[in-house]
Amino acid sequence: xxxxxxxxxxxxxEQFVKGMGEHAYRGRQIAQWIYAHxxxxxxxxxxxxxxxxxxxxxxxxxxxxxxxxTIATPTxxxxxxxxxxxxxxxxxxxxLALEHSRTxxxxxxxxxxxxxxxxxxxAIGLKRNLTAGEIIDQFIKVQASLKPGDRITNAVxxxxxxxxxxxxxxxTAISLLTSKEGPAxxxxxxxxxxxxxxxxxxxxxxxxVRPELAISIIAPDEAKRxxxxxxxxxxxxxxxxxxxxxxxxxxxxxxxxxxxxxxxINDSHSDARRLGELVGKVPCKINAILYNxxxxxxxxxxxxxxxxxxxxxxxxFCRMATLRRSKGGEISAACGQLxxxxxxxx
Ligand code: SF4
Numbered sequence: 031x032x033x034x035x036x037x038x039x040x041x042x043x044e045q046f047v048k049g050m051g052e053h054a055y056r057g058r059q060i061a062q063w064i065y066a067h068x069x070x071x072x073x074x075x076x077x078x079x080x081x082x083x084x085x086x087x088x089x090x091x092x093x094x095x096x097x098x099x100t101i102a103t104p105t106x107x108x109x110x111x112x113x114x115x116x117x118x119x120x121x122x123x124x125x126l127a128l129e130h131s132r133t134x135x136x137x138x139x140x141x142x143x144x145x146x147x148x149x150x151x152x153a154i155g156l157k158r159n160l161t162a163g164e165i166i167d168q169f170i171k172v173q174a175s176l177k178p179g180d181r182i183t184n185a186v187x188x189x190x191x192x193x194x195x196x197x198x199x200x201x202t203a204i205s206l207l208t209s210k211e212g213p214a215x216x217x218x219x220x221x222x223x224x225x226x227x228x229x230x231x232x233x234x235x236x237x238x239v240r241p242e243l244a245i246s247i248i249a250p251d252e253a254k255r256x257x258x259x260x261x262x263x264x265x266x267x268x269x270x271x272x273x274x275x276x277x278x279x280x281x282x283x284x285x286x287x288x289x290x291x292x293x294x295i296n297d298s299h300s301d302a303r304r305l306g307e308l309v310g311k312v313p314c315k316i317n318a319i320l321y322n323x324x325x326x327x328x329x330x331x332x333x334x335x336x337x338x339x340x341x342x343x344x345x346x347f348c349r350m351a352t353l354r355r356s357k358g359g360e361i362s363a364a365c366g367q368l369x370x371x372x373x374x375x376x
Pocket of ligand 1: 144145149150153189
């Protein structure tokens with residue numbers, strides 16, 4: 031198969047065109063067409079000579095996700111995309127459009143091996159890692175769906191998959207997001223959300239581009255966490271907290287701890303106190319999240335008043351504690367739900 035230039039860095043595309051006897055700057059032009067302008071093929075690259083466009087088409091390709099469907103909330107603030115990959119697997123991407131921001135929530139894998147019991151993606155199991163091209167193309171396709179002049183402002187790896195179990199391709203995608211031939215994002219506008227893959231957190235702390243880090247705590251004691259998160263034994267809480275502290279020191283910024291509130295499971299006063307004691311020594315923010323109920327109804331969300339009370343219990347330990355209200359519950363916006371629904375009706 032011809033090499034796919036989408037997912038290659040600018041330096042790799044320069045190498046590719048130099049191999050065809052062209053100047054390196056043609057490679058930079060191609061990278062800009064793909065990553066900044068979203069060109070889906072060589073034909074659109076009008077600043078390249080026709081002969082070069084034709085030669086590129088013969089010798090390379092530009093992979094494209096196929097948009098199977100999109101659904102939006104009635105207010106339009108949450109839009110979900112279901113994309114088909116070349117091997118006919120499907121992934122989900124979410125756009126959260128608030129007054130002053132446009133955040134894209136990217137998938138990093140087809141399915142997920144981690145298997146958190148409260149997650150629709152976990153039930154799928156891992157099919158495969160996404161390539162860097164498939165990851166960056168979610169951003170490109172969502173950007174192309176916006177009105178002219180409207181730009182994505184933030185990217186978060188909180189979609190399908192555990193990004194730190196596909197670290198090489200996720201880091202390449204991040205380097206494309208921060209590249210000047212692409213959207214030139216600051217790393218502070220990119221967040222990796224992980225359930226706590228400890229060795230990969232240390233690797234990320236030494237990476238050339240270090241995004242914001244959000245760690246999902248799931249439950250503040252090992253017994254409960256082990257029930258909800260099958261890999262808890264591999265990455266015990268004290269090691270996760272140590273890695274979080276190391277990352278915060280390395281990047282000189284707080285990390286975020288995500289905490290999905292499950293009614294009657296992890297939302298008691300003693301859970302809040304344990305959580306506060308656990309994370310209190312790390313420079314951090316806590317985002318409590320109202321759970322998006324899955325069709326199996328195994329877990330229930332707690333009501334908003336209780337969630338606000340939970341935050342009050344935490345504040346003596348961590349002043350930066352906020353509630354992330356569930357957005358898009360009516361369109362199955364929790365990761366894996368649209369894919370699962372589409373599979374049922376396809
Ligand atoms: S919550 Fe994240 S890590 Fe857990 S199964 Fe779902 S996608 Fe995987």
